[in-house]
Amino acid sequence: MDRGTDADPPTPGPTTLHAPTHRETLWALEEAFGEGALVTVFGRCTVEYEGRAASSLGPGDRLLILKPDGSALVHTDENQSPVNWQPPGSEHRAAVRDGRLRVRSTRENPDERLDVRFERVHQFSGLPVTGGRSLEVTGSEADLKRRVLERPDLVEAGFTPLATERESAAGPIDVYGEDAEGTPVVVELKRKRVGPDAVGQLKRYVEAVSRERADDRSVRGLLVAPSVTDRARAMLEHDGLEFVAMAPPVSEESAESAESDSSSDSGESSDPSPSSAESDD
Amino acid sequence: MDRGTDADPPTPGPTTLHAPTHRETLWALEEAFGEGALVTVFGRCTVEYEGRAASSLGPGDRLLILKPDGSALVHTDENQSPVNWQPPGSEHRAAVRDGRLRVRSTRENPDERLDVRFERVHQFSGLPVTGGRSLEVTGSEADLKRRVLERPDLVEAGFTPLATERESAAGPIDVYGEDAEGTPVVVELKRKRVGPDAVGQLKRYVEAVSRERADDRSVRGLLVAPSVTDRARAMLEHDGLEFVAMAPPVSEESAESAESDSSSDSGESSDPSPSSAESDD
DNA sequence: TCGTAGATGTCGTGT
């Protein structure tokens, strides 16, 4: 294994405590933070938040996650989003108060504070999280923009892009160009079906450019997206704006299921039993 | 600690496995799902997603969270948001393939799939999450609306609210009313400092109402928010719209600055000595 | 630090 440089083990492995005392949790928290580990605390707690808004959450068993970058997350058994949280850059502190373990996460600018008070901790874990966190995503608006720049004819025959993120009084314009007649065209890109907000955005840009040119009629506005809602379409028509149906490419080679990791070096812990399928398609 | 009632606990308590084999993890996953537990899996994995977009994440140690409502989250050591996820309602399945534990979460409408392939599992936990998940939040736009309806004079002397969520061709209007002259007023509320988007929204509403009345001059548009950006202010001026500075009440006492927890929980706490306060500062 | 817009946004609400 490449991790075996006999100096100090870079990743000491997970630390887990079952039904620890608050003081034990306190020690473990300190050690885990020192090691830059991600911490999870599962137990019965209440949560109070005050800052940009204010909130209060009554007692219950929840999962608290503390990341080494200062993030804090409180998760219940439902919803993808945490019920309470604190953004990266916050400072986590813990103490025992009134027989409860209080984990407090604070930050300034804006000033806000999250208090998680554990009546009882069922489980503590310190997890040394490592490895790449950069994600390659395809199908974004950036992909759609690349597509438009490479194949402007897909937008309209004779369309010529002149600039991207062109500044205007109303904000940056995704793609700015000219049509076959030399008329300025403001293009707003959206990766998915659009509603009234996108039309409003495009309209602002078109008006800003029109004002620059002191000519309200000579600037075209073009919304490029997979589709539009009825209301958005009505707004486009009313405002003399246009729509071109186009979706961002999902990927260069689409998503092939054959990933390169077929030759993985594993073969250790896992057992090689072939019929290992469980509840699988 | 005093969890001494060693009869059968209503909730079976956390289940944790250290460096389990993939097959052991498989069993534990199935059992945890059956109990409606929240599952965390920490280990070295890759992540592939395909659906509304597509993404790929190379090998690394990460924390996978599977909720009984079908949510899936993949967290690295940084960022508040998961690096990959699947929304509630998805179906989780697990299997051993090619010596790796594959956890696959799928859903339809939209059709999307998340694959987490563990080369190695460092830790598995099944956590019986229970308790209230309803959160009381103050400082929202709804609070600001209540404030405006209770004290319309804070918006403007003589202002009379007539309806909330009034329908228009451009969408629902937060508060619709009349000024002292009987002129229609469209009010758009924002709980925090606003940018160009909110101005565009207000403008759409005002234009829709003006069109209803076939009279472009007689409808006022009023943005109520704590503050506006420079660009937004310029847009307001250009469009003949108005701004009133107002922030949502933070709580029932609306007091800011009275926030230090001097008497919030227990009176005895105090004790600024570092003996009980740990971790960092 | 602030402003601006994208996002696999997520989430609630109404139709």
Place this chain on the structure above:
DNA sequence: ACACGACGTCTACGA
């Protein structure tokens, strides 16, 4: 299911 807008949105990027 879809549309629409709020959100303690979060996050990246620029000025």
